[in-house]
Amino acid sequence: MADNSKMAREGGLIPKSALTKAWLIWETFPQTCYNYERMMGQVVAHFFSVLVGFLYPDDPEKRKDLMRREIEFFNVHIEAGSCILGMIAAMEEEKAQGVDIPNEFITNIKTSLMGPLAGVGDTIWQGVVIPILLGICIDLTSMGGGNIWGAIIYAVVICAAAYAISYANFMFGYNAGSNAVLDFLEKGTLNKILKGASIMGCMVMGGLIVNYVKVACGVEIASAGSVFNLQTGFFDMVMPRILPLATTMLIYWLLKKRWSSLKIIGLIIVIGIVGGLSGILV
Numbered sequence: 001m002a003d004n005s006k007m008a009r010e011g012g013l014i015p016k017s018a019l020t021k022a023w024l025i026w027e028t029f030p031q032t033c034y035n036y037e038r039m040m041g042q043v044v045a046h047f048f049s050v051l052v053g054f055l056y057p058d059d060p061e062k063r064k065d066l067m068r069r070e071i072e073f074f075n076v077h078i079e080a081g082s083c084i085l086g087m088i089a090a091m092e093e094e095k096a097q098g099v100d101i102p103n104e105f106i107t108n109i110k111t112s113l114m115g116p117l118a119g120v121g122d123t124i125w126q127g128v129v130i131p132i133l134l135g136i137c138i139d140l141t142s143m144g145g146g147n148i149w150g151a152i153i154y155a156v157v158i159c160a161a162a163y164a165i166s167y168a169n170f171m172f173g174y175n176a177g178s179n180a181v182l183d184f185l186e187k188g189t190l191n192k193i194l195k196g197a198s199i200m201g202c203m204v205m206g207g208l209i210v211n212y213v214k215v216a217c218g219v220e221i222a223s224a225g226s227v228f229n230l231q232t233g234f235f236d237m238v239m240p241r242i243l244p245l246a247t248t249m250l251i252y253w254l255l256k257k258r259w260s261s262l263k264i265i266g267l268i269i270v271i272g273i274v275g276g277l278s279g280i281l282v
Contacts, residue, residue: 013093014054019174022050026085027166030078038073045071047085048092055096066092069103076114077121079166084113086173127205133157135208213244218282231282 026047033042048070056062070092076084088110095101133154141150219230235242254264275281 013096014051014089018050018054019089022047022089023082023085023167023170025050026082026170027078027163038071039075041071041074044074044085048089051089051092055092062096065103069107072107074110074114075118077118077125079125079162080117080121080169081114082166083169083173084110084117086170087113087176088173090174129161130158131205131208135211138212209244209248210241213248215243215247216282217243218279 026043029046030040030043034040035042045067048066052063052066055066070088088106091101091106091109095106137150137154139150140153141147217231217235221228221230231243239245251264251268254267272281
């Protein structure tokens, strides 16, 4: 066993190197073995396979009990949910040291935190961070001239940010424990973060619609001595970019009606072909 200077925290059973290796397994392989019975449960078991030998080096029955408990159903946003893994690792460590922590308590903590932290991660990561970064990098790539820096920057930054945020959350959960996380939720901080992120996400998506959704009407009405263009003479006067907004809201409505993405893509292709050939769309 490593000396105390190499432990993740004072008096702990788990060396820092083992804790880091376990975290790397969680961040790198969480979506490699999904199934509907356990979802991410198997990668959690993989995570604990690194740690269980330090917790119960001479008790195979307790090792089996821990692995059966940790392979149960689990599903959360990877980076935001890493703090749950850190917190559960700390609780399993305390349990191995003799603290009276019931098995059901550990399972219930995991279950109760999955939903809130999945909401935080999905809202901020997928609704704010990724769209902003994609918007910047797409602009860089679309400058032309064989410029591929946008793609390279996106790949590097998104991976670096994911690993950095995941590790910070993991160590926060491990060092702070369940009390700090639950206190964070009970004070309503979570709801404030979600509300702010939702507002920012809507602003970001609105900006992306204006820049990247292109729909224009090509209908022209000829009259005595003049031609009235429906796009420039009506739609742009009433509300510029109203057709891209309407198209986006139509797709959103279809998604709410449980249309699959393939059906929506097919519909867009058909509308584009018919509109282009007829001159309705340009």
